[in-house]
Amino acid sequence: MNQPRLLHIPVGANLETTISSFKSSLPTGAADDTPATPSLIVLVPAALVPRLGATLPAVPSQKLRQAAAYAIEDRLVGDVESQHLTVINSQPVSGGQLEIEIAAVERDWLRELLSALSVAGLKPSAVYADADCIASKPGDVLLWIDGADAHWITPQGWRRTWPVDTLADALDWSLGNTPAGTLGLRVYANAADLQKHSLTIDALRARLVSVQLYPLERPLDWLAQELETAQPNNLLHSEFAPQKTHSERWRRWRWPLRIAAAIVAIFMAQIVVDLSMASARARVIEERIAAQASTLLPPASAIANVVPLLERQLVAMTSRSATAPTLEALNSLVVPSGATPMKLDAIDLKPGRATLQLTSATPEEIAVWRTAWSAAGWQVSESRDPQGMLVIELVRP
Numbered sequence: 001m002n003q004p005r006l007l008h009i010p011v012g013a014n015l016e017t018t019i020s021s022f023k024s025s026l027p028t029g030a031a032d033d034t035p036a037t038p039s040l041i042v043l044v045p046a047a048l049v050p051r052l053g054a055t056l057p058a059v060p061s062q063k064l065r066q067a068a069a070y071a072i073e074d075r076l077v078g079d080v081e082s083q084h085l086t087v088i089n090s091q092p093v094s095g096g097q098l099e100i101e102i103a104a105v106e107r108d109w110l111r112e113l114l115s116a117l118s119v120a121g122l123k124p125s126a127v128y129a130d131a132d133c134i135a136s137k138p139g140d141v142l143l144w145i146d147g148a149d150a151h152w153i154t155p156q157g158w159r160r161t162w163p164v165d166t167l168a169d170a171l172d173w174s175l176g177n178t179p180a181g182t183l184g185l186r187v188y189a190n191a192a193d194l195q196k197h198s199l200t201i202d203a204l205r206a207r208l209v210s211v212q213l214y215p216l217e218r219p220l221d222w223l224a225q226e227l228e229t230a231q232p233n234n235l236l237h238s239e240f241a242p243q244k245t246h247s248e249r250w251r252r253w254r255w256p257l258r259i260a261a262a263i264v265a266i267f268m269a270q271i272v273v274d275l276s277m278a279s280a281r282a283r284v285i286e287e288r289i290a291a292q293a294s295t296l297l298p299p300a301s302a303i304a305n306v307v308p309l310l311e312r313q314l315v316a317m318t319s320r321s322a323t324a325p326t327l328e329a330l331n332s333l334v335v336p337s338g339a340t341p342m343k344l345d346a347i348d349l350k351p352g353r354a355t356l357q358l359t360s361a362t363p364e365e366i367a368v369w370r371t372a373w374s375a376a377g378w379q380v381s382e383s384r385d386p387q388g389m390l391v392i393e394l395v396r397p
Helices: 015-024 061-075 107-119 164-175 191-196 198-207 219-230 246-296 306-318 325-333 363-375
Strands: 005-008 040-044 051-057 083-092 097-106 124-129 140-146 149-153 159-163 184-189 211-215 344-350 353-358 379-384 390-395
Touching (some): 005 015, 015 107, 051 159, 061 083, 061 097, 097 107, 107 124, 140 164, 149 164, 164 198, 191 198, 191 211
Parallel strands (some): 005 040, 040 124
Antiparallel strands (some): 051 097, 149 159, 344 353, 379 390
């Protein structure tokens, strides 16, 4: 898995210069938006993302940021509407209320940062306050001295940025109600800052179990190590949330789409199989009908006049527009022998019964047919319809 690239914006740095220098340090093609390209995380000065605490009545989560804005607006420099707010912590306290912590950053500055990154062809997946990347330590207060800023992290994970010349007051906030001599202090700073503030740090020892000093010459490497454990809050949300590109959306949905395509293919294949089976069953049924219909004809009789009548009946029953295999099979059952063909006006087939209407037939022809039908096991009766046409009823006993 590719580790994300970190871009650190120091306090007071020029955005265009810092971003340009960072991009020039990247390998060729590293800014491309491809699956193999590591994501970009931007760390901004925590001094530009102040934290404020407030106690609120219990409100639904979707209204928490709106309620927090009203609670802290009198403590912000400038209009609250100009601030992009992020809910960092929210936990219930006595009386059904919520104790929350809010991080605020100027919307215009954040928009300017994202615009400068976009011009450089860079798209960050997250923007964090740099001090938020420091993981809290049980039993110790953490202090990162970064020039004029001092970043404090309590064992519970609460964070504040104070001016470096107010270390004693900031320690009071960090200890809270914890009795003196209970917690330790870990101080991270470069060698020059440790030397510069050594006397002030020594003055804090009386209230702590211990004070440990960690020289820090490459803070970005340290923050990168702490990042995964700290799991800071991403400032890119709401209107600043990263927009998915077409390729990213495709990568997200490619497997569901492939599965859906496979399901459709299987469904279509099943339809083809079902149609083939249905066609085969229809052919078998039609061949059985042809075998039964053949018993209606005398031996060696042509069925040229019977086929069109039977075809019309099958089309009416099955809505088929093509010649049925039944008719082909029926034609193959009778071999013409030169005998006078049967001339039918209508034929009606039912289970165990057949009704034939003859346009014209001589007594000799009827006698031949009657003998054949009787030999095949049919009971034969004759009558005339109102128009005088001969009607022959064939019934299976």
